[in-house]
Amino acid sequence: xxxxxxxxxxxxxxxxxxxxxxxxxxxxxxxxxxxxxxxxxxxxxxxxxxxxxxxxxxxxxxxxxxxxxxxxxxxxxxxxxxxxxxxxxxxxxxxxxxxxxxxxxxxxxxxxxxxxxxxxxxxxxxxxxxxxxxxxxxxxxxxxxxxxx
Numbered sequence: 738x739x740x741x742x743x744x745x746x747x748x749x750x751x752x753x754x755x756x757x758x759x760x761x762x763x764x765x766x767x768x769x770x771x772x773x774x775x776x777x778x779x780x781x782x783x784x785x786x787x788x789x790x791x792x793x794x795x796x797x798x799x800x801x802x803x804x805x806x807x808x809x810x811x812x813x814x815x816x817x818x819x820x821x822x823x824x825x826x827x828x829x830x831x832x833x834x835x836x837x838x839x840x841x842x843x844x845x846x847x848x849x850x851x852x853x854x855x856x857x858x859x860x861x862x863x864x865x866x867x868x869x870x871x872x873x874x875x876x877x878x879x880x881x882x883x884x885x886x
Contacts, residue, residue, distance in 0.1 A: 771853075773787040776852055794811065798825070800862075800865065803828075803867055826844045828867075829855075830855070832865065
């Protein structure tokens with residue numbers, strides 16, 4: 738707890754940022770969640786899963802074709818955070834056909850912004866990398882009805 742207090746005191750008092758630091762973190766987190774929602778929709782998965790914690794991981798693993806039980810591997814202290822999660826992000830990038838070293842570095846360094854770029858860009862989802870989960874059918878778009886008035 739002392740570490741969190743020292744972190745807060747450093748940004749709040751020493752740098753003089755006040756509450757602006759927390760607003761910036763909240764803004765970046767909101768952009769990352771909305772980008773993930775759009776990415777899920779692009780991969781023909783339910784976008785609402787971006788807001789539900791466990792379901793989020795299951796859908797995330799389904800996009801790359803991994804079984805849902807591997808979500809537990811993210812919780813292993815060093816293996817999960819330093820190896821498994823970056824590996825999954827790299828596999829997500831590969832599912833969109835991006836295979837350069839620059840793409841791998843960008844998705845790890847600028848995660849939320851790079852996912853936003855993938856979600857809003859023209860890149861097409863090519864399917865799961867591991868081939869374990871078939872693509873669901875695309876969502877039906879309602880037909881536009883002509884207006885009389």
